[in-house]
Amino acid sequence: MSEQRIVYVIDDEEAVRKSTSFLLKTSGYAVKCFGTGDEFLALRNQEPGCVLLDLQMPGLGGLEVQDQMRKRGQAFPVIVLTGHGDIHAAVHAMRAGALNFLEKPYDREILLQAVAESFARLDRADRAQHDAEEARIRLNALTPREHDVLCGLVNGYPNKTIAYDLQISPRTVEVHRANLMSKLEVATLSDVLRIAFTAGLGNGDG
Numbered sequence: 580m581s582e583q584r585i586v587y588v589i590d591d592e593e594a595v596r597k598s599t600s601f602l603l604k605t606s607g608y609a610v611k612c613f614g615t616g617d618e619f620l621a622l623r624n625q626e627p628g629c630v631l632l633d634l635q636m637p638g639l640g641g642l643e644v645q646d647q648m649r650k651r652g653q654a655f656p657v658i659v660l661t662g663h664g665d666i667h668a669a670v671h672a673m674r675a676g677a678l679n680f681l682e683k684p685y686d687r688e689i690l691l692q693a694v695a696e697s698f699a700r701l702d703r704a705d706r707a708q709h710d711a712e713e714a715r716i717r718l719n720a721l722t723p724r725e726h727d728v729l730c731g732l733v734n735g736y737p738n739k740t741i742a743y744d745l746q747i748s749p750r751t752v753e754v755h756r757a758n759l760m761s762k763l764e765v766a767t768l769s770d771v772l773r774i775a776f777t778a779g780l781g782n783g784d785g
Contacts (some may be wrong), residue, residue: 583609585628589619591636616644629697634661634668657695714778725759733781
């Protein structure tokens with residue numbers, strides 16, 4: 580993510596685009612404006628940023644744009660803008676993952692606060708992804724058998740059960756457990772589990 584935060588403004592009303600862009604730029608954000616959802620979706624590989632998304636637009640509506648973003652894996656925080664009093668659609672958008680919704684004409688401070696919260700969420704997602712990658716790298720140092728023992732620990736199994744499942748002795752399980760803890764540079768089972776869960780084990784990945 581670049582140092583300057585990017586906000587994508589998607590609204591068919593030119594006056595809204597101009598005023599919103601001015602507010603955001605004077606608040607230190609980079610801004611890219613789009614008159615339709617189709618224009619926004621036509622661009623590929625957008626840098627992660629906050630999306631201000633109007634619900635009612637020609638062509639693809641806000642909910643359809645949001646759905647296309649989800650299908651593409653664009654987990655950008657979305658703030659829905661509506662000037663049509665369509666609370667039902669706004670609620671639907673939030674159920675589909677929108678972070679917030681604001682009714683036009685929006686309050687400037689409320690909009691800026693919502694945008695700041697969106698980037699705070701992006702930062703948390705970035706940190707979580709970094710932590711997960713780091714945890715997976717640490718687990719790659721384990722042997723296949725140590726990984727098998729780790730999966731048993733993640734499932735909450737005692738050494739005897741792990742030994743039975745792997746057809747090895749409980750003592751051998753203890754050795755593998757000690758070795759994997761040494762490689763992971765941790766002293767407690769809770770630390771082992773924290774690394775494993777951060778890497779995605781226990782979520783269908785083990």
